[in-house]
Amino acid sequence: MKNNNVLEYQLLDTGNFRKLEQVGEWKLIRPALNACWQPKLAAKQWQSADAEFLRDSSGHGKWKIMNRPLPESWQMRWGNFNLHIKPTSFGHLGFFAEQYANWEFFEKIIPTLGKNVKTLNLFAYSGIGSMAMARAGALVSHLDASRGMVEWGRINQSMNDDVPDRIRWIVDDVNKFCKRELRRGNLYRGIALDPPSFGRGSAGQLWKIDDQIIELLSMCRDLLEKDGNAFVTLSCHSPGFTPLGLERLLESVLGPGKIDSREMTIPETTGRVLPAGITSTWQRM
Structure with a gap:
């Protein structure tokens, strides 16, 4: 069912080949291979993330919990759609x-x-x-x-x-x-x-x-x-x-x-x- 109260997606900052994202209620860090520059936000903003995805040489990886444990899934709104979000072993969330x-x-x-x-x-x-x-x-x-x-x-x-x-x-x-x-x-x-x-x-x-x-x-x-x-x-x-x-x-x-x-x-x-x-x-x- 449509839920107009779910939070939107925001890309908060990028740099050092990573991106800091607000994905509904959860703040995440994921790899960003194109982000070869320095971040703009203060380090404490990045340190406040709930979890970071760490990729290994196989292309898979794991989610490292930094502050709050992630739920198995949650809702988010982006592009005028309500979306089912689920962190995967590839670091994907279910949308691009x-x-x-x-x-x-x-x-x-x-x-x-x-x-x-x-x-x-x-x-x-x-x-x-x-x-x-x-x-x-x-x-x-x-x-x-x-x-x-x-x-x-x-x-x-x-x-x-x-x-x-x-x-x-x-x-x-x-x-x-x-x-x-x-x-x-x-x-x-x-x-x-x-x-x-x-x-x-x-x-x-x-x-x-x-x-x-x-x-x-x-x-x-x-x-x-x-x-x-x-x-x-x-x-x-x-x-x-x-x-x-x-x-x-x-x-x-x-x-x-x-x-x-x-x-x-x-x-x-x-x-x-x-x-x-x-x-x-x-x-x-």
Whole structure:
């Protein structure tokens, strides 16, 4: 159920490759590999954090309690959504704040594409982008290889009364699903994807962005409606990719269109912003 009393998210400060965040009621420190500068806030502000995530060489890690023990989960509000927050062994919490502008774009563009348009959200994580699409009127196919993340998305939807039941929740490997949709002749008016650098599908299939992104984008092109307005939004956190590089990639695979590429950022309460990946949207007008 919707709860207007849950607290918002704030990025309080960054520096020394860490970030200090207010995540609802809880103050946390997590790694921030782009934050190569000095913090702005006093050390006592950082020392007041409830917990810090310490990552090990495997990419996993542990939460070190500094002041208050963390609950297993809690609620938070961000991007006009109530969210289920749960600290994981990867240091994730269930949302990526830098995607906020993309959620806003989905809610703005989808009503202009027609009624009951179909959209596809790949590598869709905990479903906030899917909820934005559904709230804007789309019939959404939400796909992630992790059954746990798809269930997390269902929980998020249940906490937002203004998100209609227009999301099809799918656990599958992205490449397998797209090939199956092409065989079935299913087409979409908009597609979003936020692929990891490396990962595994629902049955252990290997994913490497450097080797497979062109093939996947080619399938996305073929899954778009052939006439009328359409969009593809690609986000990326992988080293070596740049906004201009994503623009060239989309242009080469999808063909002529309006392309907007930018660095994703998260605003700090100090007035600075934290760079947090890149995104590019291609539109057929």
